[in-house]
Amino acid sequence: MTTSLSGGAGSLISLTGVSKRFPNGTLALDNVSMTVPTGQLLSLIGLSGSGKSTLMRHLNGLHKPTAGTVHVMGVEVSSASNRALRGVRRNVGFVFQQFGLVGRATCLENVLSGALGRLRGPRYGVISYPRSLRREAFDHLERVGLAPQAYQRADTLSGGQMQRVAIARTLMQRPQLLLADEPVASLDPESSHQVLELLLRVATEENMTVIVTLHQVELALGWAHRIVGLRDGRVVLDRDARGLTQDDVMEVYQRVDRESNLASGAPNTVAAVTDHVKV
Amino acid sequence: MSGAHVEAFSRSTPKRLPRAPRKWQSWALLAVFVAYVGGTVWSWRYINMTLSTLFGGFTELWNLVTYMLPPRFDRIREVLDATLETIWMALIGTTASVLLSVPLAFLAARNTTPNPVTFAASRAIITLSRAVPTLVIAAVLTLPLGIGPLAGILALAIHSIGMIGKLFTEAIENTESMSREAVTSTGAGKWQTVLTTIVPQITPSWIGTSLYRLDINLRESAVLGFVGAGGVGFVIQTTLRSLDYQRAIAAVSVIFAVITLIEVVSTRLRTSIIGDHLSTPTTKNARTEARERRDQRLIIDAVTTRRLTPPWTYERIVRTSAALIFLALIVISFVTIDMPLLSAFGLIDEIGESVGRLFPPDFTTAGPELWQGIRETVAIGFIATTLGLLLSIPLGILSARNIVVKRAVFGTTRLFLLGLRGLPELIVAVLFVAAMGLGPVPGTLALTLGTATFMAKLIGDALEEVSPVPREAVFATGATGVQEFFTSVVPQALPNLVSQTLYMLDVNLRSSTVLGIIGGGGIGFLLLSALRVLQEPTVGAIIIVIFVIVYAIELVGSFVRWLVE
Numbered sequence: 001m002t003t004s005l006s007g008g009a010g011s012l013i014s015l016t017g018v019s020k021r022f023p024n025g026t027l028a029l030d031n032v033s034m035t036v037p038t039g040q041l042l043s044l045i046g047l048s049g050s051g052k053s054t055l056m057r058h059l060n061g062l063h064k065p066t067a068g069t070v071h072v073m074g075v076e077v078s079s080a081s082n083r084a085l086r087g088v089r090r091n092v093g094f095v096f097q098q099f100g101l102v103g104r105a106t107c108l109e110n111v112l113s114g115a116l117g118r119l120r121g122p123r124y125g126v127i128s129y130p131r132s133l134r135r136e137a138f139d140h141l142e143r144v145g146l147a148p149q150a151y152q153r154a155d156t157l158s159g160g161q162m163q164r165v166a167i168a169r170t171l172m173q174r175p176q177l178l179l180a181d182e183p184v185a186s187l188d189p190e191s192s193h194q195v196l197e198l199l200l201r202v203a204t205e206e207n208m209t210v211i212v213t214l215h216q217v218e219l220a221l222g223w224a225h226r227i228v229g230l231r232d233g234r235v236v237l238d239r240d241a242r243g244l245t246q247d248d249v250m251e252v253y254q255r256v257d258r259e260s261n262l263a264s265g266a267p268n269t270v271a272a273v274t275d276h277v278k279v
Numbered sequence: 280m281s282g283a284h285v286e287a288f289s290r291s292t293p294k295r296l297p298r299a300p301r302k303w304q305s306w307a308l309l310a311v312f313v314a315y316v317g318g319t320v321w322s323w324r325y326i327n328m329t330l331s332t333l334f335g336g337f338t339e340l341w342n343l344v345t346y347m348l349p350p351r352f353d354r355i356r357e358v359l360d361a362t363l364e365t366i367w368m369a370l371i372g373t374t375a376s377v378l379l380s381v382p383l384a385f386l387a388a389r390n391t392t393p394n395p396v397t398f399a400a401s402r403a404i405i406t407l408s409r410a411v412p413t414l415v416i417a418a419v420l421t422l423p424l425g426i427g428p429l430a431g432i433l434a435l436a437i438h439s440i441g442m443i444g445k446l447f448t449e450a451i452e453n454t455e456s457m458s459r460e461a462v463t464s465t466g467a468g469k470w471q472t473v474l475t476t477i478v479p480q481i482t483p484s485w486i487g488t489s490l491y492r493l494d495i496n497l498r499e500s501a502v503l504g505f506v507g508a509g510g511v512g513f514v515i516q517t518t519l520r521s522l523d524y525q526r527a528i529a530a531v532s533v534i535f536a537v538i539t540l541i542e543v544v545s546t547r548l549r550t551s552i553i554g555d556h557l558s559t560p561t562t563k564n565a566r567t568e569a570r571e572r573r574d575q576r577l578i579i580d581a582v583t584t585r586r587l588t589p590p591w592t593y594e595r596i597v598r599t600s601a602a603l604i605f606l607a608l609i610v611i612s613f614v615t616i617d618m619p620l621l622s623a624f625g626l627i628d629e630i631g632e633s634v635g636r637l638f639p640p641d642f643t644t645a646g647p648e649l650w651q652g653i654r655e656t657v658a659i660g661f662i663a664t665t666l667g668l669l670l671s672i673p674l675g676i677l678s679a680r681n682i683v684v685k686r687a688v689f690g691t692t693r694l695f696l697l698g699l700r701g702l703p704e705l706i707v708a709v710l711f712v713a714a715m716g717l718g719p720v721p722g723t724l725a726l727t728l729g730t731a732t733f734m735a736k737l738i739g740d741a742l743e744e745v746s747p748v749p750r751e752a753v754f755a756t757g758a759t760g761v762q763e764f765f766t767s768v769v770p771q772a773l774p775n776l777v778s779q780t781l782y783m784l785d786v787n788l789r790s791s792t793v794l795g796i797i798g799g800g801g802i803g804f805l806l807l808s809a810l811r812v813l814q815e816p817t818v819g820a821i822i823i824v825i826f827v828i829v830y831a832i833e834l835v836g837s838f839v840r841w842l843v844e
Contacts, residue, residue: 060464090466100461104479106589113475117466122474126589134587151578151589166461173465 011035012177012209013059018068020054020233028054029065030233036209038176041200043220043241044213045252046230052213055230056179059211060092061085073176090117093170093208095199097182099162103155107146107165110154111137114172133172140168144198160191167199171206178203180212192216217249308842315784319665322658326719326800336715336724343524343714350532351525358514358530362537365510367612368428368503369496372435373443374609377489380405380440384447391451391473405448409441410829411822413499414705414793415803417508418810419637419818423629428509429618435496435503443492450484451477483552490545490552497541501534502705505797506807515706516797519713527713531706539701637819645805645817652795652802653824659723659801660788666723667730667787668780674731675738682742682764693739696732704729704790708799722799726787737779745771778843785836792825802828 013036020029028051036042044052057063058070061077070077075088101110112129115137123129129137141147144164149157154165163183170178183199184192200223203210214220220227220241227244229237229252237252322328352358385391387401417434424430458476467475504512511534518527570593577590589595642649677683678692704725711721749767758766795803802821809817 062460062464086466086468088466089464092464094461094464096457096461098457100457100459100464102458102462102476102479104482105475108589113462113467114465116462116468116471116475119471122471124474124478126587131587135585138585138587147585148579148582150582151592169461169465 012038012073013211014071015058016069016071018055018058018065018070020051020058020063021066028233029058031068032230032233032235033068034228034235034238036211038209039207040226041203041210041224042212042226042228043224044211044228044230045217045220045237045249046213047253050230051233052230053181054233056094056181056211056213059177059179060089060094086117090173091176093173093175093178095163095166095170095178095180095183097185099159099166099186101154101162101165101169103153105154106151107141107154107157107168108134108137108150110165111140111168111172114169117173137168137172140171141165143171143202144168158191159187160195163187163191163195164198167195167202171202174206176208178208178210180210182213182215185215192219217246221246221249304842308839311839311842315661318657318661322661325654325658326662326723328662328720328723332720333724336711336720339714340711343710346524347528349525350529352529354526355529355533358511358533361504361511361514361530362533364428364616365500365504365512365534366497366537366541367616368431368435368500368510369493370608370612371616372432372500373439373489373493373496375432375436376439376443376492377485379436380444380447383440383444384451385473387444387448388451390454390456391477401444402448405441405444407441408437408439408444410826410833411438412789412793412825412829413438414502414506414796415806415822415825417503418506418796418806419633419822420630421507422810422813422815423633424626426507426509427618428616430506431500431503431508431510432618434508435500438499439492439496442495443488446488447481447485450481450488453484454480486552487549490549494542494545497538498703501538501703502709502797505705505709512706515709519709524713527710531702531710534706535701538703539697542701633815636815637822639816640819640823641814641816642820644814645809645820648805649802649820649824652805652821653828655719656791656795656801656803656828657788659719659726659791659794659799660784662723663726663730663787663791664780664784666727667783668734670727670731671734671738674735675742678735678739679742681745681747682768689739692735696735696739699728699732700736705793705797708794709797712798717798717800717804719800722791722794722801725799726790726794729790730783730787734779734783738776741775742768778840781836781839785832788832789829792828 014034016033018029018032019027021027030051032051032055044055046052054063058065059072059077061080065078068078072088073091075084077085077088080088102113105113106126109126112123112126112133115129115133116123119129119133126134138147138150141150144167146157146161146164146168149161149165154162157165163186178199180199184196187195196219199212200210212220212224221244224241227237227239227241227249228235229249231252237248239248383401383405386393386397387405389398392398392401413434416437417431420430420433424433454477459472462472462476500510500512502510502512504510504514505516507513511530514530515527515534518524518530574592574594577592580586581590674692674696678689678696680686680689683689683692707728708722708725711725715721745768749771750763753763753767791801791803793801793803795801795805796807798804802824806818806821806825809815809821
């Protein structure tokens with residue numbers, strides 16, 4: 001896996017020996033190497049604090065590695081200039097657990113902000129964007145089923161609706177790669193299913209390469225081509241999703257569970273983990 | 280000093296510090312308290328305040344009132360013109376200050392500053408501009424700019440940066456960062472992201488701050504005329520000088536009415552802007568319901584026809600018309616005001632030159648007077664705070680509707696306080712000087728009155744917020760009204776009272792640095808005389824002294840607030 005070099009043919013992402021130590025001393029990523037080919041649907045699993053979010057944030061340059069290199073679409077993200085970095089980000093959609101919408105702005109305006117990377121100069125308010133983009137933003141809202149809410153403030157929506165607006169904003173970027181960091185973790189089970197289904201449907205329709213971190217292992221197994229498990233910043237599982245059983249996946253969690261049981265002697269960690277991993 | 284105050288203070292100490300044994304902090308608080316009492320006693324003796332001067336002052340005031348009544352409105356045209364000029368000055372000064380504060384705030388906010396150097400520099404500018412009072416800046420600026428509103432406007436613009444810049448910066452720092460991370464991730468540039476994610480979050484707070492400062496600046500610009508920097512203050516001063524008391528009171532009542540009116544309007548605007556439409560109360564009248572139905576219809580129409588411009592909902596209409604009205608007012612003010620606008624830019628060199636002449640500051644020529652001025656300034660601040668506090672306690676209690684149950688009593692007290700607060704302290708002071716002659720006593724009395732009305736409002740409000748539960752419990756034991764008041768109400772309201780007293784001391788020391796400009800005692804008098812004879816290095820020295828006094832109080836104040844918390 002570590003053999004592939006800077007964005008070799010067919011591989012959209014390649015990480016080589018990536019480590020990240022935060023200023024407070026935590027080692028969040030420990031010598032991670034992997035490549036992701038174009039068109040793959042990859043699911044990252046692991047407990048909270050295992051390094052999933054940190055890994056995702058390295059892929060669009062929100063974090064810089066302490067050691068190692070990150071190549072995305074042929075650009076060395078870790079040492080890229082601001083300009084090159086913006087170029088990469090424009091092609092990488094990012095869906096966050098907390099949606100990242102501007103509450104006081106309308107849904108349409110939030111979707112339009114996904115086009116900022118294509119525009120020069122700052123914008124304020126719907127009418128500061130070109131009409132063609134406004135039309136496009138309406139289309140994307142329609143696609144996520146929220147066109148009727150176009151002129152409503154984002155903070156009047158439910159969590160599931162907010163995440164759909166965030167997906168529409170990502171579509172506005174027309175990205176090749178979609179990163180989704182716990183996209184449904186803040187939602188109730190019903191809207192979780194709807195939002196995840198929507199996310200994956202539009203991603204496959206647009207031929208995006210997708211990396212999603214998920215708590216719900218069942219969901220991950222259902223659609224992913226490949227499952228990567230992280231523990232304490234290290235890759236502990238990396239397999240084709242076909243033929244992977246629930247038990248194989250649970251290993252990623254349970255081994256940690258045994259260790260932490262030994263370490264802390266906490267009696268109810270098993271319950272916590274099974275609650276955590278909704279099966 | 281009040282025994283009750285002492286006792287209450289020490290009783291509150293263990294309650295304020297319930298956590299760990301923080302021994303030295305309690306000693307420090309005690310030391311501050313002793314210093315405060317000592318300061319007051321020293322000040323009382325320094326100014327030679329006696330109860331007879333106090334009450335003598337009030338009889339002279341009564342004489343003045345009889346001279347002033349009835350007010351003569353025959354030259355009302357002149358007064359109205361000057362009042363309009365006052366309003367335009369406040370408007371332009373505040374707008375200019377807002378425009379200057381916007382970039383400063385983005386450079387000074389931790390989450391938007393580009394680098395540590397601009398961060399430190401912009402913070403320093405914001406802090407420094409607050410430390411020299413508006414009237415002092417205006418007085419100095421009249422040297423290069425001459426008599427007229429330009430000096431006043433510039434002074435307002437510069438001094439207001441201190442408050443506006445600080446609050447703007449805090450608003451930026453209080454924004455959430457998730458939307459920012461998200462929009463950065465779409466490939467947007469830094470300033471694109473800031474405008475898209477931060478600006479919508481801070482607009483309500485920024486507008487609230489600006490309106491609040493406009494209120495303050497209107498009061499400030501009403502007195503700028505005392506140093507020839509434009510506005511109605513000049514009319515008040517000249518009529519008083521020529522002993523034309525009836526016309527003076529006419530001018531005072533006009534500006535009083537304008538200040539009160541604008542305060543009411545701006546308070547309503549502020550609550551409607553900051554009170555988000557999401558948090559509006561559930562009780563709706565027929566009109567708001569109809570309005571909401573109309574908005575809903577407009578939004579549905581807009582999305583079904585896929586309108587590419589936002590529909591004209593009530594909120595958008597209000598926002599747009601407010602912006603248009605504001606722009607119109609600015610244009611009108613620039614057209615109306617008698618000010619050499621374009622040549623103002625040519626005057627930048629002259630301003631620089633006159634500021635340059637203040638340096639190096641000369642502390643020796645006016646040495647003994649300077650020292651005396653400092654002491655008098657501090658003494659006025661202490662006496663005004665203590666006397667004001669003593670006066671405010673009965674007034675505050677009388678105005679609290681949960682303590683005094685008779686509507687007539689708290690109603691009249693509230694109205695009386697509201698009326699007194701409508702007048703800027705310096706206008707009160709100039710009237711007192713007219714009645715009692717030059718010196719520290721009239722100035723002290725004016726500040727005392729200002730403190731009393733302000734504190735009475737705070738005490739009244741604090742008392743009304745006191746929890747009713749312990750009160751019922753104490754009543755249930757068969758206690759009398761007075762007993763109940765001391766056992767359950769006082770302890771609940773006390774901590775707030777302590778920190779407000781310190782805040783008032785801070786405000787009063789600032790005010791007393793400028794009282795002398797209108798003959799009310801303190802270092803300001805020296806400033807004005809040095810300006811008149813063009814002793815610029817002495818002026819520089821005095822400004823530095825004022826700066827040091829104000830800055831020292833601010834440091835002590837924040838230290839004590841930290842102790843009390």
